[in-house]
Amino acid sequence: MNAPPSARACERANDMIEKQKLKPISGFPEWLPEVRMVEQAWIDRIRGVFESYGFAPIETRSVEPVEVLLKQGDTDKEIYALRRLMEEEASASEADYALHYDLTVPMARYVAANLNDLTFPFKRYQIQRAWRGERPQEGRFREFTQCDIDVVDTRDIPLHFDAEMPAIVYEVMQALDVGPTVTRINNRKVLEGFYRALGVEQPHEVIRIVDKQDKIGPDGVSKMLTDELSLDGATIGKVLDLARVTGTKADVVERVRALGITGDLLEQGLDELHFVMKALESYPEGAFVADLSVARGLAYYTGTVYEVKFADDPSFPTICGGGRYENLVGSMLNKHLPGIGISIGLTRIFSKLVREGRIAPTRKTPTQVMVCYLPDASYEAVNGVARTLRARGIKTELFHEPRKLKQQLAYASNKGIPHVWFPAVGAEGKHEVKTLATGAQADADPESWLPEG
RNA sequence: GUGGCUGUAGCUCAGUUGGUUAGAGCGCCUGGUUGUGGUCCAGGAGGUCGUCGGUUCGAACCCGAUCAGCCACCCCA
Numbered sequence: 352m353n354a355p356p357s358a359r360a361c362e363r364a365n366d367m368i369e370k371q372k373l374k375p376i377s378g379f380p381e382w383l384p385e386v387r388m389v390e391q392a393w394i395d396r397i398r399g400v401f402e403s404y405g406f407a408p409i410e411t412r413s414v415e416p417v418e419v420l421l422k423q424g425d426t427d428k429e430i431y432a433l434r435r436l437m438e439e440e441a442s443a444s445e446a447d448y449a450l451h452y453d454l455t456v457p458m459a460r461y462v463a464a465n466l467n468d469l470t471f472p473f474k475r476y477q478i479q480r481a482w483r484g485e486r487p488q489e490g491r492f493r494e495f496t497q498c499d500i501d502v503v504d505t506r507d508i509p510l511h512f513d514a515e516m517p518a519i520v521y522e523v524m525q526a527l528d529v530g531p532t533v534t535r536i537n538n539r540k541v542l543e544g545f546y547r548a549l550g551v552e553q554p555h556e557v558i559r560i561v562d563k564q565d566k567i568g569p570d571g572v573s574k575m576l577t578d579e580l581s582l583d584g585a586t587i588g589k590v591l592d593l594a595r596v597t598g599t600k601a602d603v604v605e606r607v608r609a610l611g612i613t614g615d616l617l618e619q620g621l622d623e624l625h626f627v628m629k630a631l632e633s634y635p636e637g638a639f640v641a642d643l644s645v646a647r648g649l650a651y652y653t654g655t656v657y658e659v660k661f662a663d664d665p666s667f668p669t670i671c672g673g674g675r676y677e678n679l680v681g682s683m684l685n686k687h688l689p690g691i692g693i694s695i696g697l698t699r700i701f702s703k704l705v706r707e708g709r710i711a712p713t714r715k716t717p718t719q720v721m722v723c724y725l726p727d728a729s730y731e732a733v734n735g736v737a738r739t740l741r742a743r744g745i746k747t748e749l750f751h752e753p754r755k756l757k758q759q760l761a762y763a764s765n766k767g768i769p770h771v772w773f774p775a776v777g778a779e780g781k782h783e784v785k786t787l788a789t790g791a792q793a794d795a796d797p798e799s800w801l802p803e804g
Numbered sequence: 805g806u807g808g809c810u811g812u813a814g815c816u817c818a819g820u821u822g823g824u825u826a827g828a829g830c831g832c833c834u835g836g837u838u839g840u841g842g843u844c845c846a847g848g849a850g851g852u853c854g855u856c857g858g859u860u861c862g863a864a865c866c867c868g869a870u871c872a873g874c875c876a877c878c879c880c881a
């Protein structure tokens with residue numbers, strides 16, 4: 352490690368540049384080991400719930416053809432294009448591939464591509480990162496992990512799944528202990544049927560604006576409907592009447608019917624909404640709310656839509672979202688392949704709890720016991736103890752060099768390793784284990800000892 | 805992409821009306837003898853004050869530009 356002076360100077364100069372590179376990049380979160388361990392435990396629990404309902408795992412490539420990502424209309428999506436740095440200028444101008452910005456579109460492509468090998472209804476879960484080039488903010492990232500479950504079928508999807516999706520997510524939220532959440536449920540058919548019956552010609556625009564009621568209030572919605580869509584006062588009144596309807600029970604649909612608007616699509620949507628709310632009535636009051644102002648921005652939703660928020664922090668962005676889509680997968684082929692799904696914003700939820708200090712502090716390593724490398728012991732002896740413990744399924748690390756015990760203990764203590772093992776030395780030496788939290792130390796046998804933590 | 809606020813050590817921040825060698829706490833490293841961590845004590849490393857330019861005898865401080873971060877909009881997990 353004796354670099355010549357010139358190299359040293361060069362390193363120093365590089366350090367200046369490196370400092371900038373060492374800074375975190377906004378929107379690309381990274382955790383310390385003790386935090387990542389919790390996040391991994393979360394992922395394990397989410398997987399557990401997904402699999403308990405019979406959903407199978409897939410992983411899709413991180414990259415899709417640009418046309419696939421842009422297919423569903425939302426062309427203004429901020430997507431990251433893939434390009435080789437060494438590429439020739441000419442061919443570099445237009446990218447063929449881009450990082451996926453969600454998991455639903457890649458899933459649709461995957462289903463379309465593997466149609467012959469999948470059994471329908473196809474039920475899959477997918478826990479992967481996604482990328483969006485938007486401006487980062489609280490709760491919004493440029494690289495983040497989503498946990499998706501979807502069902503795709505070659506026939507019409509039974510309403511059973513419309514009710515099961517939010518139930519699964521509710522169970523996940525309970526398992527993760529993130530605090531009270533509210534799942535708001537609506538049905539696009541109700542909105543579209545209602546607006547069409549009113550004579551509105553661009554129901555999707557109305558849906559987009561009504562979705563903002565949460566943030567800008569009824570007056571703000573009213574103003575936008577006037578300014579942007581030039582709707583008349585009577586129509587706006589009805590639109591706002593519908594957006595005001597909420598309820599925790601299936602009978603909420605009667606309150607919509609009471610508004611006196613009728614239509615086939617509207618009725619179909621109300622029947623669906625009734626079924627879903629009825630199926631969820633056995634859950635704690637307030638966990639699921641029918642809210643006729645919820646729309647979800649995404650264009651491809653056609654029926655039931657969901658949106659989960661923290662009950663005690665309504666201004667925080669949506670933590671789970673999803674719904675039913677009639678044509679997303681089919682649009683890749685020429686078939687009718689409806690789907691329904693919901694996505695958990697793992698990074699969004701997790702980072703909030705981290706920031707609020709609500710992630711239980713844990714140790715910095717999974718190690719359960721650290722074997723001391725006693726200065727006068729042989730490497731074979733101490734390593735042998737470690738191997739014995741490890742073979743019994745105990746997470747064991749051997750201290751890496753025969754340093755002073757003071758330093759070995761400090762290392763174990765700083766990393767939060769619960770136990771330290773002092774191997775037997777000499778003919779009549781005894782193995783001892785110390786529990787750092789209490790300071791207690793006792794004789795132990797590597798063949799039978801069991802850790803507490 | 806549009807608008808507003810902020811940029812001093814690894815982190816959280818002080819820094820007087822512009823004035824010598826820019827500080828604190830935490831963290832980090834070493835030591836306080838022989839085989840036992842946290843506490844305590846002593847010592848140490850670490851900063852061209854985001855970057856570039858301007859005003860000035862003199863700039864961390866004033867001005868401009870630029871970059872980055874945060875917040876709001878857009879959109880969304």
